[in-house]
Amino acid sequence: MDAIKQVIAVLLLLHASCGMAQDRFEIQGRIPSLETGGKIVLSYVNSHGKNALDSAIVKKGRFSFHGTTSFAHKAQLSYRPINSSVAKKEATAPDYQQFYLEKGTYRVKGKDSLSNATIKGTAAQEDFNAYNLLTKDLLAQFKDITARFSKVYYAKVKDTLAIQAIQAEARPVHARIEAVLDSFIFSHPDSYVALDLILENKTAVIDPATFGKYYDPLSARVLASFNGQRLTEKYEKAKQIAIGKVVDFEQPDIDGNIFRLSSLRGKYVLVDFWASWCMPCRAENPNLLKAYEAFKDKNFEIVGVSLDEGRAAWLTAVEQDGMPWKQVSELKDFKTGLAVKYGITAIPQNFLINPEGVIVAKDLRGENVEKIIASFIK
Numbered sequence: 001m002d003a004i005k006q007v008i009a010v011l012l013l014l015h016a017s018c019g020m021a022q023d024r025f026e027i028q029g030r031i032p033s034l035e036t037g038g039k040i041v042l043s044y045v046n047s048h049g050k051n052a053l054d055s056a057i058v059k060k061g062r063f064s065f066h067g068t069t070s071f072a073h074k075a076q077l078s079y080r081p082i083n084s085s086v087a088k089k090e091a092t093a094p095d096y097q098q099f100y101l102e103k104g105t106y107r108v109k110g111k112d113s114l115s116n117a118t119i120k121g122t123a124a125q126e127d128f129n130a131y132n133l134l135t136k137d138l139l140a141q142f143k144d145i146t147a148r149f150s151k152v153y154y155a156k157v158k159d160t161l162a163i164q165a166i167q168a169e170a171r172p173v174h175a176r177i178e179a180v181l182d183s184f185i186f187s188h189p190d191s192y193v194a195l196d197l198i199l200e201n202k203t204a205v206i207d208p209a210t211f212g213k214y215y216d217p218l219s220a221r222v223l224a225s226f227n228g229q230r231l232t233e234k235y236e237k238a239k240q241i242a243i244g245k246v247v248d249f250e251q252p253d254i255d256g257n258i259f260r261l262s263s264l265r266g267k268y269v270l271v272d273f274w275a276s277w278c279m280p281c282r283a284e285n286p287n288l289l290k291a292y293e294a295f296k297d298k299n300f301e302i303v304g305v306s307l308d309e310g311r312a313a314w315l316t317a318v319e320q321d322g323m324p325w326k327q328v329s330e331l332k333d334f335k336t337g338l339a340v341k342y343g344i345t346a347i348p349q350n351f352l353i354n355p356e357g358v359i360v361a362k363d364l365r366g367e368n369v370e371k372i373i374a375s376f377i378k
Contacts, residue, residue, distance in 0.1 A: 023047060023070050025101055029077075029108035031117055032061040037082045040114075042067075044075035044101050049226040071225035072102035072124035072192035079114045100124035100193060127193040131184050138177050145170045189217040192225060199231055204346040206238035207362065237343030246357045247271075249338055251305065251328035254315065259328050261303065265357055268300045268377055270364065272350040273339070275307040276317035281348040284365060285321040291370045292325055298377050299355070301325060307347060309333045352376070 029040065038058040046052040047070045056063040058079075078096035099106075099119045106125070110117025119125060149166045152159055181201060188194040198214050215235055222228050241247060253259045261269070272288060274281035292302055302325035308314040309331055318327055330336045334345060352361040352373065361372050 023103040024066070024068050025104060025106065027063075027065040027077075027106040027108060027121075029063045029117075030061055031108070031110040031112075031114065033110075033112045034058045034061055034063075034079060034114075035081055035083060036060055039080040039082075040065075041078045041080060042075065043078070045069060045073040045226070069101055069103070071222075071227070072100050072122070073227070074098055074128075074196060075101035077108065077114055077119075100128045102192070124192045127188060127191045131193055131197070134180050134184065135177060138173060138180065142170065142173050142177060145173060185214060186217065190219040190221060192222055192227070194218070195222045195225070195227055195231065199227055199234075203231070203234050205349055205363065206235060206343065208235070208239045208242035211235060211238070234343050237341065241342050241351055241359060241362075243359050243362060245359050247351075247353060247359060248357060251330060251338065253326065253328050254318075259303075259326060261353075262357060264301055264303070266299070266355045268295075268355065268373065269353050270300075270302045270350055270369075270373070271305060271353065272302060273305045273307060273344055273347050275333075275347060276310075276313040277308070278347050282317065282321060284348055284369075285323060287366055287369045289322060291373050294370055295373055295377055300373065300377055303328065305329065305336075305338060306331075307333055307336055307339055307344075 027042070034040075036059055040056045040058060040063045042054045042056070042065050044052055044054070044067070047068045049070065052067075054065055054067060056065055076096055076098045078094060095114045097114050097117060097119065100122065102122050102124050104122040106119060106121035108114075108117050108119050120129070145166060149163070149170065152162045152166060181197060185194045185197055195218060198218075202211070202214050215231070218228070218231075223232060239245075248260065248262045250258050250260050261271070270288070270291070274285075276282075288302060292300075302323075304318075304323060304325060304327045306314050306327060306329035308317075308329055311331055314327075314329055314331065334340075338344070348365075350362070350364055351359045352364065354360050354376065360376060364372050
């Protein structure tokens with residue numbers, strides 16, 4: 001984000017902070033089938049960016065809310081009946097609907113339930129309705145595929161051919177969902193909905209080399225929001241481990257001694273973030289082991305950074321997977337200092353540093369682990 005955009009975002013945030021109480025909303029709902037005395041619960045984000053709850057009693061199918069918020073956030077209306085038999089049914093099939101709440105007036109209209117009601121009122125909600133309409137059929141199709149896949153995959157006797165067939169069926173559907181997602185994001189740079197779609201779908205692992213195409217077009221207005229600030233923070237953290245950056249850190253090793261990454265200066269080092277409970281991480285360990293055996297005598301080392309919480313599980317996994325390289329951990333899960341510093345919220349992740357401590361490659365997987373390392377170590 002350039003300097004001008006930063007200044008605008010800060011000014012907008014300060015303005016919002018001073019005038020939060022003015023971001024008033026009103027919700028008027030009418031769903032005749034809801035019993036009088038039932039409760040509608042509103043889950044939303046208040047003017048201070050905190051999660052909040054409010055409730056209203058249904059009277060002759062009508063309910064209403066008044067309150068304050070800031071910016072636009074995903075909120076939820078849910079119905080809690082007073083009739084015990086209906087309540088029991090609601091426990092297994094809850095009646096609710098998500099929407100975007102911001103300053104303005106909303107109308108909720110339906111016949112039989114909240115989940116089937118229409119919610120209209122503001123620009124953010126219009127964007128949300130538009131995106132849901134674009135993806136409704138695709139998501140329903142993908143949900144059906146996922147259900148069939150789970151049934152086959154978790155069967156006592158696995159049908160490998162059926163699993164492969166369903167996976168092949170899923171790929172083009174998933175690709176179409178991603179295409180619609182990207183198209184909406186790129187065509188709505190001033191939308192709080194687009195901002196949240198980026199946060200929810202594009203930030204598990206941020207590659208600074210490519211993430212700019214999502215971040216840079218966003219308006220200063222949406223970046224000034226609470227979620228906009230979160231996105232900026234995540235992006236800035238990820239930039240610390242971008243290709244070309246020099247990194248160093250300290251972590252306790254298996255014996256409780258402090259290990260410093262720079263103690264391996266002069267070697268190529270693959271820093272691998274993993275955990276014993278992470279099955280994709282464990283699945284990659286044979287690839288790491290193959291690369292380690294190929295290059296361990298050629299100025300190469302691996303450092304495993306575990307995001308485990310339990311020491312026993314960590315050490316057992318190291319032994320089971322036969323990992324002979326340096327292992328370090330604070331045993332604090334994703335609250336590990338390095339994970340917090342670099343914004344690591346999903347694993348596996350890794351990066352390769354050269355003898356000068358500069359990151360030269362990231363997220364090596366499968367056969368590419370050995371191939372990419374070989375391209376540096378001649």
